[in-house]
Amino acid sequence: xxxxSRYLAYPYSIWMLVFILFPLFLIFLYxxxxxxxxxIKTITFTFENFGKFFDPIYVNVLIRSISIAAxxxxxxxxVGYPVAYLLTRAKDKHKGLMILLFILPMWxxxxxxxxxxxTILGNTGLINSFLNLLNLPNVNLLYNNKAVxxxxxxxxxxxxxxxxxxxxxxxDRSLIEAADDLGADGFTIFKxxxxxxxxxxVISGIVMVFMPAVSTFVIPRLLGGGKNVLIxxxxxxxxxxxxxxxxxxxxxxxxxxxxxxxxxxxxILKIDKESGVSx
Amino acid sequence: xxxxxxxxxSIVKKYDDVKVLNEISFNVYKNEFxxxxxxxxxxxxxxxxxxxxxxxANEGKVLFEGKEINHLPPYKRQINTVFxxxxxxxxxxxxxxxxxxxxxxxxxxxIIENKVRKILKLVGLENFESRDIDSLSGGQQQRIAIARAxxxxxxxxLLDEPLGALDLKLRKDMQVELKNIQKSLGITFxxxxxxxxxxxTMSDRIIVMKSGSIQQxxxxxxxxxxxxxxxVADFIGESNIISGVMKDDYQVSFLGKTFECVDYGFxxxxxxxxxxRPEDIDIVKKDSGLINGEVKxxxxxxxxxxxxxxxxxxxxxxxxxxxxKIGNYVGLDFNPDDLHVMREMHYE
Numbered sequence: 001x002x003x004x005s006r007y008l009a010y011p012y013s014i015w016m017l018v019f020i021l022f023p024l025f026l027i028f029l030y031x032x033x034x035x036x037x038x039x040i041k042t043i044t045f046t047f048e049n050f051g052k053f054f055d056p057i058y059v060n061v062l063i064r065s066i067s068i069a070a071x072x073x074x075x076x077x078x079v080g081y082p083v084a085y086l087l088t089r090a091k092d093k094h095k096g097l098m099i100l101l102f103i104l105p106m107w108x109x110x111x112x113x114x115x116x117x118x119t120i121l122g123n124t125g126l127i128n129s130f131l132n133l134l135n136l137p138n139v140n141l142l143y144n145n146k147a148v149x150x151x152x153x154x155x156x157x158x159x160x161x162x163x164x165x166x167x168x169x170x171x172d173r174s175l176i177e178a179a180d181d182l183g184a185d186g187f188t189i190f191k192x193x194x195x196x197x198x199x200x201x202v203i204s205g206i207v208m209v210f211m212p213a214v215s216t217f218v219i220p221r222l223l224g225g226g227k228n229v230l231i232x233x234x235x236x237x238x239x240x241x242x243x244x245x246x247x248x249x250x251x252x253x254x255x256x257x258x259x260x261x262x263x264x265x266x267x268i269l270k271i272d273k274e275s276g277v278s279x
Numbered sequence: 280x281x282x283x284x285x286x287x288x289s290i291v292k293k294y295d296d297v298k299v300l301n302e303i304s305f306n307v308y309k310n311e312f313x314x315x316x317x318x319x320x321x322x323x324x325x326x327x328x329x330x331x332x333x334x335x336a337n338e339g340k341v342l343f344e345g346k347e348i349n350h351l352p353p354y355k356r357q358i359n360t361v362f363x364x365x366x367x368x369x370x371x372x373x374x375x376x377x378x379x380x381x382x383x384x385x386x387x388x389x390i391i392e393n394k395v396r397k398i399l400k401l402v403g404l405e406n407f408e409s410r411d412i413d414s415l416s417g418g419q420q421q422r423i424a425i426a427r428a429x430x431x432x433x434x435x436x437l438l439d440e441p442l443g444a445l446d447l448k449l450r451k452d453m454q455v456e457l458k459n460i461q462k463s464l465g466i467t468f469x470x471x472x473x474x475x476x477x478x479x480t481m482s483d484r485i486i487v488m489k490s491g492s493i494q495q496x497x498x499x500x501x502x503x504x505x506x507x508x509x510x511v512a513d514f515i516g517e518s519n520i521i522s523g524v525m526k527d528d529y530q531v532s533f534l535g536k537t538f539e540c541v542d543y544g545f546x547x548x549x550x551x552x553x554x555x556r557p558e559d560i561d562i563v564k565k566d567s568g569l570i571n572g573e574v575k576x577x578x579x580x581x582x583x584x585x586x587x588x589x590x591x592x593x594x595x596x597x598x599x600x601x602x603x604k605i606g607n608y609v610g611l612d613f614n615p616d617d618l619h620v621m622r623e624m625h626y627e
Contacts, residue, residue, distance in 0.1 A: 177333050178366035180353040182380035182431065192379070196370045 030249035049250035058234070058251075065231040066258070068145060069213035072152035073160075076209045077202065079153065080160035084201075085194075087161070088168040106158055114151055114222045121147055121223070143225030151219040152209075159208035167201025168194070203266045211259055231255060281308040283345075284435060284467050285330060290339035292325055292491075299325055301491040303339070307435070307469060312461050314470045314478040317488035318514065323471045324363075326488075327437050330469065331360045344434075359428035360437040364444075365420050367412045373399075373423055374408035380431040398430040401460065418449045429460070435467045442477065454480050475515050479503065487511050508621050512554040519555045519595050522623070524548055531620055534570065534591040542620035550623045557598040559617035562586065568610025574603045 034044040053059070083102075090098055105113060120126045121141035128138050141147060171194070179189045217232030226233065231251060238248030285307040292300035300322045307313050315323040328334040330341060332353035341348050348356060359380075367376050374395055381391045399405055402422040412420065421441060428436055438457075442450045458481045461468045472478055478485050479499040487494040487502065487510075495507040506512035509520045523533030528543035533553050545551060565571055572590030579602075586597045588611060595611060603609060 172364070172366065174362050174364060174366040175368060177353070178360070178362060178368070178427075179379070180333075181331060181358075181360045182427070183354045183383045184379075185354055188383060193368060 027249045027252055030246050031253045032250075033246060035244075035246055049246050050254070052247055053250060053254060061229055061234055062231050062254070062258075064228065065214055068149060068230065069152070069210055072149050072156065072213045073206055073210045075149065075153050076157050076160040077206065080157055080205065081164055081198075081202070083157075084161045084164035084168055087165050102158060102161065110155055111218060111222075113155060114219055117147070117151055117154065118142060118222060121150075142223060143227055145224065145228060147223040148220050148228075148230075151223040152213045152216065155216075155219065156209040156213055159212070160205040163204035163208060164198055164201040167198040167204075171197050199269070203269060207263055207266060210262065214259065215255055281311075283307065284309045284343070285469070286340075286342040286345075287326070287330070288340045288342070290326070290329060290336045290341070292322070292329065292334065293337050299491050300329075300336070303488075303491070303493060305486055305493060305496060307467060310465050310467055312458065312468045312470065312481055312483045314472060314482040314485045315488060316472060316475060316478040316485050316514070317494075318473055320490070321488040322491040323473075323488050324439055327360075327439055327469060327471050330435075331358060331437050332356050357433055358435045358437060359431050359433035361424050361428050361439065361441045363439040363441065365424040365441075367420055367424055367427070369412055371412070372408070373404070373410045373412070373415070376412065376423060377427045377430050379427065384431075394430055398426045401429070402426045403456075417444050418453070421445060421453065425457070425460070429464065429466070433466065435469060436461075438468060438470045440472055441470075442472075442474075450477070457481060479515070485515075487514065489514075506554060506619065506621070509552040509554060509623075512552075512619065512621070517557050517596055517598075519557065519560075519593075521553045521555070521593055523551055523553045523620075525551050525620065529615075531618060534593055536570065538569065538618060539615040540618040540620055541616045542618070545620070545622075551620050552623055554619040554621065555595075555613060555617055557585070557596045558583075559613055560595060560597045560599075561612045562588070562597060562599055562601070562603055563610040563612045565608045565610050568612035570611050571608060572611060574605050574607045574609060577603055577605060 031049055032045055032047065034046050034048065053062075087095065087098055087102075118125070122128070123138060123140075123142070125142070127141060131138065175193055175197070176189055179193045184192060215232045215235075217230070217236040220226070220228070220230040220233055221236075224230070229237075235248050235251050235255075238244045238251065283306045287306075288304045290300050290303040291298065303322070303326060315326055317323050325334060329336050332348070332351060336349065343356065343358070353360075368379065371379070377395045377398060378391050381394060386394075395408065396405075399407060402425055404419060404422055404426070407415075407419070407423075412423070415423065421444075424441065425438075441457075442453050445453060454477055457468075470478075470481065482499055484496065485499055485502050486496050489510055495502055495511045497505075502511065503515055506515060506518075509518075512518045513520055521533045523531055525542075525545040525548065526532050526537055527547060528545075529540055531538055531540045531542070531551065531553060540553075561568070570590050572588040572595065575587040575589050575594065577587075578585040580598075583598045583600050584602050586599055586603050588595045588597060588609060590611060597611070
């Protein structure tokens with residue numbers, strides 16, 4: 001790298017420092033200190049905030065958050081992989097339109113998109129109105145875990161599709177022909193060649209979906225009705241309602257560590273070193 | 280009579296109404312090394328892909344041992360392909376790549392291992408089993424690609440410019456090796472290349488193609504010595520192609536002079552092309568040859584010199600082991616049977 005081009009990295013470095021590293025450091029600081037309302041000048045260091053987490057109530061919240069996020073990620077993978085595959089096989093002239101249709105909802109605010117689901121699933125919503133029309137009984141669709149998972153899948157699906165699409169798209173067509181030539185039928189080609197080569201994309205997709213899914217608070221609040229609190233809601237409440245920033249910060253650090261560990265594990269599985277997310 | 284293994288009859292292939300193959304027909308005999316030769320865009324690779332099953336012909340038939348295989352997918356054909364870019368699986372090592380086809384056939388592990396060992400020995404890459412594909416050189420990858428196809432013991436092996444990415448020295452070595460492999464295994468090879476020298480070196484028969492049509496089919500010697508038209512003459516080796524007129528049987532006129540030749544059966548005064556190979560022209564003293572000219576350039580090519588001589592507005596290319604001085608006036612001499620007269624053919 002020559003000396004001039006190094007300056008180009010400065011704006012981003014400063015941005016990182018001010019808006020990412022510094023706040024992260026503050027969160028860390030909050031997580032290991034105690035609030036002293038009488039004297040803000042003295043800081044007491046403690047691990048008490050982390051200790052508080054091991055109350056079964058909070059652990060359960062975390063376990064529930066992780067399992068709902070994992071389930072949503074799994075559904076995204078099952079739904080998203082075929083979509084990505086079809087996108088790569090589409091003719092060039094249709095491809096642009098298909099991708100556009102796919103990212104179009106992402107141009108809208110996430111809050112708005114999630115609200116839209118409330119009007120579809122609600123007691124007086126689209127589906128129930130339709131059922132009433134047919135004189136069928138109302139069904140409870142909103143304010144349960146299923147609605148939360150639906151909201152997560154809907155919101156985060158593109159983050160699964162695009163990394164897989166990219167991995168599949170850059171795959172050399174002649175590899176598929178070679179497998180075909182060597183006697184592999186369609187399923188074998190997928191199992192032995194296409195899927196293993198798309199694994200970096202799959203792993204990136206999992207990371208990209210799991211991360212926001214485990215920490216979101218908007219979707220469980222709107223579609224879950226706040227009945228089943230997830231870790232995101234808990235942190236939000238601690239910061240904004242209870243104003244226990246120290247415990248909130250500790251919980252944030254715990255999520256951070258869990259995400260970090262899961263990415264590390266996924267990276268071990270990754271074969272292609274050049275693509276995808278790596279930390 | 281030799282036995283055909285592949286018969287191509289009246290194959291037509293169109294891409295968006297553009298005909299890329301126009302009624303192609305030819306036979307490939309058992310244990311033969313056939314080369315499809317032509318410039319890029321002539322349809323040779325498309326022809327190969329139709330035989331391999333990767334493309335479907337719009338019209339015509341592909342027969343394999345007498346049976347039509349038009350609708351048979353590649354994995355059901357007893358044909359294997361060596362791809363131009365090798366198409367080795369990057370997520371597998373050398374052993375897994377070669378064993379790919381054998382594992383699909385569900386052979387016993389021990390048998391697979393023996394076959395992989397044997398084929399690696401054949402291509403000269405023993406003990407390479409656990410190497411990553413990325414760690415191999417171009418030439419080594421090329422051999423693995425050949426091994427991966429050959430290990431399945433196909434009846435026909437298709438090779439799509441497999442030596443294109445190799446350097447000259449390696450290419451020459453591989454040409455000889457490929458020919459040896461083909462002879463020792465007795466497998467039919469169909470080889471695609473745009474390199475005429477490669478075609479001449481390896482083939483039993485060459486099929487010369489141009490813009491989706493076959494120009495000439497014949498042995499290397501036959502095609503080199505008796506090109507059917509000026510395109511083939513020009514494509515196979517270097518040639519001097521001169522426009523002329525056939526005065527009478529055995530009488531051809533070009534560059535303002537009438538020469539004796541061995542060709543006959545043309546219409547009187549028919550416009551023709553005369554092809555003279557650069558090595559068939561002798562440089563002699565001025566006025567003692569058939570035509571005089573001025574030496575324009577001399578290039579040393581190793582074995583011979585390449586000399587350009589301008590004679591009556593035509594610049595002759597001559598290959599000679601003796602050098603000449605630029606600016607000298609010399610005579611050019613050739614024998615009647617060195618003149619190859621062919622009907623005029625227009626090509627771009």
